[in-house]
Amino acid sequence: MSGFRKSMVAMLAPSLGLIAIFILVPIALTVWLAFTKWSAQTPFSTATFIGLDNFREIFGTGSVGRDFKGALANTALYSLMSIALILPLSVLFGMLIHQADLRGANILRTILFATYMVPMIAVALVFSKLYSPSEGPINQILGWVGIGPLPWLSSPDTALVSVVLLNVWQQVGYFTILIIAGLTQIPQSIYEAAKMDGARGPALFGFITLPLLKRTLLFSAVIALINAVQVFEPVALVTQGGPVGSTNVMTYHIRRVGIERAQGGLGSAMSVTLLLALVVTVTAVFALARREDRR
Amino acid sequence: MSLPVTTPAPGAASPAWRGILYLLMIAIAVVSAFPLVWMVLSSLKTPAEAMQTPPVWIPGTPSLDAYQKVSELISVGRSFANSALIAGITTAGILVTSLMAGYAFAKYRFRYREVLFAITIATMFLPPIVTLIPLYRLVGSIGLNASLAGVIVPNLANAFGIFLMRQFIAGVPDELVEAARLDGASEFRIVFTIVAPAVAPALAALALFAFVYHWNSYLWPLTVLQGNSSQYPIVISLSRLLSYNRSAVNTGLVMAGATLAVLPPLILFVFLQRFFVRTITASGMTGQ
Structure with a gap:
């Protein structure tokens, strides 16, 4: 081996080796295990091939299928609501901080971003108290303006939205930073030229800011989706998937089936389904964006 | 980091409009900071205060008892x-x-x-x-x-x-x-x-x-x-700690524990945040 080859391999081996062993091999194992009956308490060699049975079961009409399809729907709804709130808010906050020329904008940026540093477990604990129907300050404040009291985490109608809101509270600062990064890439001269032509506020936003932020927004949406799929702590700790399964989301459900109940094959089939759903969604979003670009 | 800003065109930003933007900015900051402020305040309450309805915001006699209790549990x-x-x-x-x-x-x-x-x-x-x-x-x-x-x-x-x-x-x-x-x-x-x-x-x-x-x-x-x-x-x-929290008496306890866990990442953030913002902006990771 030449000296160059040797040093190239030496530079790449530690990281790519770790990624191969702890990410790529497990992906392959997940796919294989999805077609087997296997207890997660026993070695991989005990897995027996059963074809598509796991997939039939998780999409079937039995209780396994009902729970899984519920979790899939909850996660889809949760992700949609998160993205629908995070993107507009982060654009608003980003423009307020970056474009409005307000004193103290950097302080706001710091406060917003600081929430992203807070461990999710602490967020979950604090919000479980903030949401408390009788002792929590949120219902108290809403009461002052004549709203409520709302049941928040204790009703199947509002529990999932409540988890979405705490997630938005934690993450919106991070996405605001991404949007600011996108805004700094828009040349000031474009705005000035448009203003010469008489364009004002909403027109500047609609014809310059938004179109030129498109790639940033697309990237943000994908990251927000991947983050939303990972929601775990508030569900595991506070709601346990309830009430009546309304907050039973994929990460929580797959872990409960595959690790806690040790139904490794069944859990793996759920993981594969989740992965496929994500790949299809992300590919479709990018394909749509590209087609619009060509117009 | 000082950011380049549009020179407002004449009449584009009236004082009233700027006032609204400042109010909006303050409102966002308050909502964003509120849960953390409430967490710290609650960690200083006595058990009786922590379970009061409607909730008390400022602890009457701030005490560190909850922190003491956390370290016992x-x-x-x-x-x-x-x-x-x-x-x-x-x-x-x-x-x-x-x-x-x-x-x-x-x-x-x-x-x-x-x-x-x-x-x-x-x-x-x-x-x-x-x-x-x-x-x-x-x-x-x-x-x-x-x-x-x-x-x-x-x-x-x-x-x-x-x-x-x-x-x-x-x-x-x-x-x-x-x-x-x-x-x-x-x-x-x-x-x-x-x-x-x-x-x-x-x-x-x-x-x-x-x-x-x-x-x-x-x-x-x-x-x-x-x-x-x-x-x-x-x-x-x-x-x-949450298992102790099922009885509302120990809200202060959970908040004290949460406060402790939040401190190290937040302190680190205060020192390193300028690098972070600059790096995200310069990395092109947002797809430019």
Whole structure:
């Protein structure tokens, strides 16, 4: 081996080796295990091939299928609501901080971003108290303006939205930073030229800011989706998937089936389904964006 | 960081409009800070105050009793040490592996480079739950389950770090690397004594990101430690306080524990945030 080859391999081996062993091999194992009956308490060699049975079961009409399809729907709804709130808010906050020329904008940026540093477990604990129907300050404040009291985490109608809101509270600062990064890439001269032509506020936003932020927004949406799929702590700790399964989301459900109940094959089939759903969604979003670009 | 700003066209920003924007800004800051302020205030309440309806906002007689109680229920020192070990070693590992791989991807030309890089980047978008079940078994089969090593080893390299380092090392002039080679420096020497200082701000940002992420991470340690409570990081020890929290008497207790867990990442953030913002802006990771 030449000296160059040797040093190239030496530079790449530690990281790519770790990624191969702890990410790529497990992906392959997940796919294989999805077609087997296997207890997660026993070695991989005990897995027996059963074809598509796991997939039939998780999409079937039995209780396994009902729970899984519920979790899939909850996660889809949760992700949609998160993205629908995070993107507009982060654009608003980003423009307020970056474009409005307000004193103290950097302080706001710091406060917003600081929430992203807070461990999710602490967020979950604090919000479980903030949401408390009788002792929590949120219902108290809403009461002052004549709203409520709302049941928040204790009703199947509002529990999932409540988890979405705490997630938005934690993450919106991070996405605001991404949007600011996108805004700094828009040349000031474009705005000035448009203003010469008489364009004002909403027109500047609609014809310059938004179109030129498109790639940033697309990237943000994908990251927000991947983050939303990972929601775990508030569900595991506070709601346990309830009430009546309304907050039973994929990460929580797959872990409960595959690790806690040790139904490794069944859990793996759920993981594969989740992965496929994500790949299809992300590919479709990018394909749509590209087609619009060509117009 | 002072940001360039549009010179407002005459009449574009009336004082009234600016007043509204300032109010909006203050409202956002208040909503954003409120949960954390409430957390700290509640940790200082007496049990009676903490369960009052409607809630009292400012503790009448602030006391640190809740913190005392937390340290009796969970081994705070031990949990902090575990968290520091997990986050510290993982971060150090990520910095080293990312520098090396980032250097190779940025400065070496070899076959399959783009393919390898693309595969690496793809793993950045993988939700951990997808590999959790076999990973749990895999780590167990190499004898690392229920130990800190099991928490740390699978995370010593990550795609985000490699991506970030490649982006910034690509901006380091080739002449700098060539000159060091002519002086007879080994490739490792070049990476750690010439390239690393040149990308120091990005390294600082990566360090902050990795440390906070692994200090806060919950799903993987919970899964791999399997109830071995002597190895619990603070975020998992904290979750055990909730069983005491079922009776509302101990709200203050949970808030005290949460306050303790939040402090290290927030303190680190205050010192390193400027690197972080600058790095995200300059990395092109938002797709420009």
